[in-house]
Amino acid sequence: MKVALLDDYQRSARSMAQWERLEGAEITAFDHHLGGPDDVVAALEPFDVLVAMRERTAFPADVLDRLPNLRLLVTTGPANAAIDMDAAAARGVTVAGTGGVSDNAPTVEMTWALILAVVRHLPEEERRVRDGHWQQTLGRDLKGRRLGVVGLGGIGKPVAAVGQAFGMDVVAWSRHLDPDDARSVGVTPVSKEELFATADVVTIHMKLSAGSRGLIGRAELDLMTENAVLVNTSRGPIVDEDALLAALQEGRIGGAGLDVFGVEPLPVDSPWRSAPRTVLTPHLGYVTAATYAAMYADALEDIEEWAAGRPVPRVIAGGSAR
Incomplete structure (x- = not known):
């Protein structure tokens, strides 16, 4: 054998x-x-x-x-x-x-590692310390800000709970979201448009399917504020990567933390390798x-x-x- x-x-x-x-x-x-x-x-x-x-x-x-x-x-x-x-x-x-x-803890933890790394500029500052510099960026607070959870399931709920522990206002949307279920865990159900327009951090927790492929595209990204951050630890094709890359390059959103991509491993010539205001990890959510x-x-x-x-x-x- x-x-x-x-x-x-x-x-x-x-x-x-x-x-x-x-x-x-x-x-x-x-x-x-x-x-x-x-x-x-x-x-x-x-x-x-x-x-x-x-x-x-x-x-x-x-x-x-x-x-x-x-x-x-x-x-x-x-x-x-x-x-x-x-x-x-x-x-x-x-x-x-x-x-x-079955235990979603590793992906939940990875999600928050990316959120914190993006909003506090951790990779940039770590590199600068090694290069002899000190305090080059201004981080953003999470307390009092809004966390938008796309998909309030087995991963989305504990991610929301951590956001609440940080003192964030947590909202959620998905096509099949049960409003009462969301409210039972202290999360406010909102429309897709409201989530993207008002959330300071948007985090994605959905399975890839025909219905979720390309779910987040130019229209949703255009609703986000210039300081808002998008984090994806689910599957790359849920987000229109070309639209997200353009939003980052044009400064229309504040940043992105990505653990997943449409093509993995990420090709050597991928434009993501030079994308601004991003923290990129090699699909470590379950690793x-x-x-x-x-x-x-x-x-x-x-x-x-x-x-x-x-x-x-x-x-x-x-x-x-x-």
């Missing part, structure tokens, strides 16, 4: 689970992004089992068609929009998931030692059960056993 551990950027996958329990298995960890479909196929064609790290590598039907040896595809996390589940099932590939991301340990342990269990011909604990698509 040949097993590939994908997108192991931190070179930590081998230490996060007891892979030696897979007796006789040949395990290969890829510590870099494999690239486009042809590169993925060329690298992974020999493998029976793949362990994908979230949605870093896509498996559409045309890629699955060219992986004839693949029998089990484990994705860390309970779901993966980058895998064509119907195509996998049709080709006899079992797709299984893991736990490890913590505890989360990785839980996900890889479950992935190992999925593989063990499949290899033994037993039902796989967390099947998403396809058969349940080898």
Whole structure:
């Protein structure tokens, strides 16, 4: 049995689970992004089992068609929009998931790390201290300001609670927001237009879907004030990146903190690398030692059960056993 551990950027996958329990298995960890479909196929064609790290590598039907040896595809996390589940099932590939991301605390914490980094200019000031300078910028207060939460769900609610702890006025909007549910946690439901026009910080917490793709575009960004900040730790395509980049370059909004992008890893020639008033991080929202340990342990269990011909604990698509 040949097993590939994908997108192991931190070179930590081998230490996060007891892979030696897979007796006789040949395990290969890829510590870099494999690239486009042809590169993925060329690298992974020999493998029976793949362990994908979230949605870093896509498996559409045309890629699955060219992986004839693949029998089990484990994705860390309970779901993966980058895998064509119907195509996998049709080709006899079992797709299984893991736990490890049910606790949203890592993404909540990352959201606030970005908010604070942007409004207090932390990356700029850190670099300037090292260069021998002192106090070059003026930060903005959060207490008494308005936090606009787009999507008041499992992540949006604790993000709102932290905002309240900072003394912020918290408002929220989403297409399916329950006004009574929002009010029950001290959050004021508002229209989309009011949120973008009045919030000092806008933070996005929605799943990527056909309905949310491009949800925040030029119209919404034009409503924001020149000092307002946009933070996205959800998915890059929820925001029209061209419109956001233009708003930043033209000084129409105060700044942005982005952990996610339309293309990941961010290309070397991406205009985001030189975008003004931004704090950029490489999709770190879920990247913590505890989360990785839980996900890889479950992935190992999925593989063990499949290899033994037993039902796989967390099947998403396809058969349940080898």
